[in-house]
Amino acid sequence: MSGPPLAAPWPRSLRAQLRVELLLLLRQPENLLVILVLPVLLLALFAGARIFPSGAGRPADFLIPGVITVALMSTGMVTLGISTAYQRYYRVLKRLGGSPLPRVVLVTAKAGAVLLVEVSQVALLLVIGRLFFGWSGEVLAAIPLMLLGSVCFAGLGLTLAGALRAELTLGGANGLYLLFLVVGGVVLPIDHLPGWLQPVAAALPPALLSSSLRAALGSTAVAGSTVILLAAWTVVLAGAASLLFRWE
Amino acid sequence: MTPSSVVSLRGVTKTYGPQRGVMDLDLEVREGELLAVLGPNGAGKTTTVEIMEGYRHPDRGTVRVLGLDPVRDRRRCVSQLGIMLQEGGVYPSLSVGEAVRLFASYFANPVPPGELLELVGLSERARSRYRTLSGGERQRLSLALALVGRPRLLFLDEPTAGMDPRARLVTWEAVREQRGRGVTVLLTTHSMEEAERLADRVAIINQGRLVALDTPAALIGAGGGGVVELETIERLTPAGLAKLSALPSVERSRELAPGRYLLRTTSAPEALVEVAALLRDEGPQVLRLQVGGGSLEEVFLELTGGAE
Numbered sequence: 001m002s003g004p005p006l007a008a009p010w011p012r013s014l015r016a017q018l019r020v021e022l023l024l025l026l027r028q029p030e031n032l033l034v035i036l037v038l039p040v041l042l043l044a045l046f047a048g049a050r051i052f053p054s055g056a057g058r059p060a061d062f063l064i065p066g067v068i069t070v071a072l073m074s075t076g077m078v079t080l081g082i083s084t085a086y087q088r089y090y091r092v093l094k095r096l097g098g099s100p101l102p103r104v105v106l107v108t109a110k111a112g113a114v115l116l117v118e119v120s121q122v123a124l125l126l127v128i129g130r131l132f133f134g135w136s137g138e139v140l141a142a143i144p145l146m147l148l149g150s151v152c153f154a155g156l157g158l159t160l161a162g163a164l165r166a167e168l169t170l171g172g173a174n175g176l177y178l179l180f181l182v183v184g185g186v187v188l189p190i191d192h193l194p195g196w197l198q199p200v201a202a203a204l205p206p207a208l209l210s211s212s213l214r215a216a217l218g219s220t221a222v223a224g225s226t227v228i229l230l231a232a233w234t235v236v237l238a239g240a241a242s243l244l245f246r247w248e
Numbered sequence: 249m250t251p252s253s254v255v256s257l258r259g260v261t262k263t264y265g266p267q268r269g270v271m272d273l274d275l276e277v278r279e280g281e282l283l284a285v286l287g288p289n290g291a292g293k294t295t296t297v298e299i300m301e302g303y304r305h306p307d308r309g310t311v312r313v314l315g316l317d318p319v320r321d322r323r324r325c326v327s328q329l330g331i332m333l334q335e336g337g338v339y340p341s342l343s344v345g346e347a348v349r350l351f352a353s354y355f356a357n358p359v360p361p362g363e364l365l366e367l368v369g370l371s372e373r374a375r376s377r378y379r380t381l382s383g384g385e386r387q388r389l390s391l392a393l394a395l396v397g398r399p400r401l402l403f404l405d406e407p408t409a410g411m412d413p414r415a416r417l418v419t420w421e422a423v424r425e426q427r428g429r430g431v432t433v434l435l436t437t438h439s440m441e442e443a444e445r446l447a448d449r450v451a452i453i454n455q456g457r458l459v460a461l462d463t464p465a466a467l468i469g470a471g472g473g474g475v476v477e478l479e480t481i482e483r484l485t486p487a488g489l490a491k492l493s494a495l496p497s498v499e500r501s502r503e504l505a506p507g508r509y510l511l512r513t514t515s516a517p518e519a520l521v522e523v524a525a526l527l528r529d530e531g532p533q534v535l536r537l538q539v540g541g542g543s544l545e546e547v548f549l550e551l552t553g554g555a556e
Contacts, residue, residue, distance in 0.1 A: 004314075005398045006356040007327040016353030020342065027341050087339065095337030098301055100327035100397070101354045248303075 007100030014105050021113035025079055034074040034177070035117060039067045039125060046187045047133050057218075060133035064125065065142075065213035066186035069206050071121040072150045073180060078173045080114055081157025085169035088161070094248040111154075118150055137217035145216055145227070148234055149209040155237030156205070162244030180206040205233045252279045254401055254432045255300055260309035262295055263456075270295050270456040273309070277401075282423070282433040284447035286440070286544075288552050292456040293436040294334060297405050300434070301331055314401060327355065330399030330431075332390045334406050338378045344389055345374040348396060355397035367425070368392045369418045384415035391419060395426065402426055404435040408442060420446060440545040450544065454552040467547050474499075476519050478509040479536035480527065488530065495522045504549060507535075 007013075025031055047059045087093050096106060129135035156176075160169045180186070183193060184206025190198055201207050208230040215222040255277035263269040270292040277283050287293050298304045299311055302318030302325060311318060316325045338347050345361060352358035365371045368388040373381065381389065387407060394402060404423065408416045423446060427433055437443055443450050444464050452460040452467075460467055483506040484492065492511070493501045497518040501511045513519035516539045527534050 004400060005328050007323065008354055008356050008358075013353050016350050020339070020346065020350050023346075024339055024341060090338070090340055091333055091336035092339050094303070095331070095333055095393075098303065098326055098329070098331040098333075099351065099354045100323055102323065 007102075010102060010105050013101050014109055017101065017105060017109035018112050021109045022116060024083060025075075025113055025117055031079050031083075034078050035071070035121060036124070038074060039071040039121065040128060042070060042181075042187050043067045043125065043128060043133070058134055060129050060135035061137070061218060062189070062214065063133075063187065064129045064135050064137065065217055066184075066210050067125055068122055068146065068213060069149065069184060069186050069210040070181065071125060072118060072146065072209070073153050073177060073184075073206060075114055075117050075121065076150050076153030076155075077157040077160075078177050079157075080110070080154055081161045081173045082166075082170050084110075084158060085161035085164070085166040088246065088248060089166035091248065097247045114150070114154060118146075122146065138219045139217070141219070142213050142216040145209065145212050145222070145230075148227075148230060149205070149213075152205050152209070152230065152234040152237055155234060155239075155241045158241035159237055159244055162241060162246060180204070183207070185210045203229065205230060205237075208233070253277060254279050254314055255434065256310075256312045257296075257299070258310045260299060260306045260311060262299060262304055262306045264295075268292070268295070268456075270299070270453070273453075273456075273458055275451060275458060275461070277432060277434055278449075280427075280430050280432055281448040282427045282435070282446055284443040284450045285434065285436045285453060286438075286443050286450055286548060287436075287453035289438075291453045291552070293453055294405055295456075296453065297403050297434065297436055301329065301403055302326065327397065328400045330394035330397065330402040332387075332394040332402075332404045332407055334409070335386075337390055338386070338393070340379040341377055343375050343377050344370055344381070347378060347389060348392055351393045351396045357398060358396050359398060361396075364392045364396055367395070367422050369415070384411040387411060388415060388419060391422060395422075399431060402431055402433045404433065406436055406438065408437070408439065416442075440548060444544050452548060452551050459551045460547070464544050467544060474513050474516060475539070476511040476513055476516050476523065477536070477538050478511060478523060478534065480507050480509075481533040481535055483507050484509070484532065488532075491526060491530070492523065495519065495526065497522055502549065510549070 025035070043063055046063055049059070126139065157173060160172050164172055182188060183197065183201035183204065185201065186206060190201050190207055193201055208226050212222045212226045212230065253276040255275070257273050257275045260273045261271055268290065273296065275296070285293050285296060295304065299306055300313055300318060302322050305319050313325055314328055318325045342350070344365065348361040348364055352361055362371070365374055368391055370385060370388055370392065373385060378386065378389065387410070391404070391407060394404070407423070408419050411419065420442070423433060423435070435446070447464060449461065449463055450467055451458060489501060489503065492498060492509070497514045499512040499514060501509050504510055511519060511523070520537060520539065523537060524534065
């Protein structure tokens, strides 16, 4: 034997961990359904519906920011939240805590996997929007908002995973997802909701993100108050996620 | 901490409410030995191991593992440990091979994955997903993941629980092989057979306290001075058992099984005479009456109250 056993250099662990985290996100059929199939399906179905504000241009101008919001919710809130809760349930997180893998490498690998998936989702939706629904817009200006939104939804998913048991995280994340599809201003404009619900819906993260993305992609001014409120949600949810996080 | 000890617990207390945890525990694990921690459910075995692994910070007392504080020097410590949890610990949708390669990426000089799967008898299951494995196969994968970093110190928490006899033999062989390479091993178990077959020393824990610590042979012999084993042709009545306990040199008696009794005595030779006289007069007939408990199981039952 030659000296005590040592931890691997971190880049090697990070590569292996990132590969596995990506594999785990994409290997489950139910994950592929919410990550890929559902946003594309919503875009295709609602592009033909006549429920959008007149004078708002093509349906795709309303829908693309909406389905990007859905895609970020699918990955950050639903998939990351549920998979993290189950990794704790199966004691994977506990076992990793008893390995020399540094925590920062584990967190970076998870964030990296989520980000790679989200970049592919957004690219796919934009290409489909362009090719089939005549969409065009200002993508670069919207990137900071997408990043903010993805941290916000990941924070929400991890908050659920930290606060609830695995089965309840599964139910909670899917329940919120359905609710947000209705009140998030993503495929259904907020002004179609009952009057009393509209101000509440407008102050929740999905509506804040979809409406500000709509402005940014459409090259109009993004309302400062919307971005500030979204940033506040993000700080609160990311903070709650790191406070509530448990390894076992 | 003596130079040859790799783990040292001094006055370690960790409580989770009234009945759980460990109290004022002193325990040394020596370099290169295989120490079995034996105890009934809820005795504090897992708490003891998890304190050594750095998962739990004790309320009081000091813990040194490989000369380090396992909580504060977590990463340096853990890169030299092999940890096998009681269950779980693997992403259910990874295959056996993927899981081993992932854990190999955490260590500078890992055991090649193929060699490792050979060692635990899982070569044929390399492409199977974790969720499709049997309980025994999951345990063996977990053992493989504990070994991948060539640890100096191996912690096995009930490694053969739920295994069929063949898987148990494979596991025992793999553990013996590690021990043969000079790896220090600490394992917890319910199984007397496992402790007797594998362990250099056995620590018996009951209700959070260390009640015995010695070689299996010495533990079995240690009872010999004061323990008498009795077998009768038929079961003693409660009144008969009470009379047995009331003999002058018998401290207490316990029924191991109908017709089998273990007596804690102040003097074994005197107890032999008294028991023989009592049963000659009042029956039932004696089949066997001897000094000393016959196995680790009896020592264990004697020390832990034999509630099972």
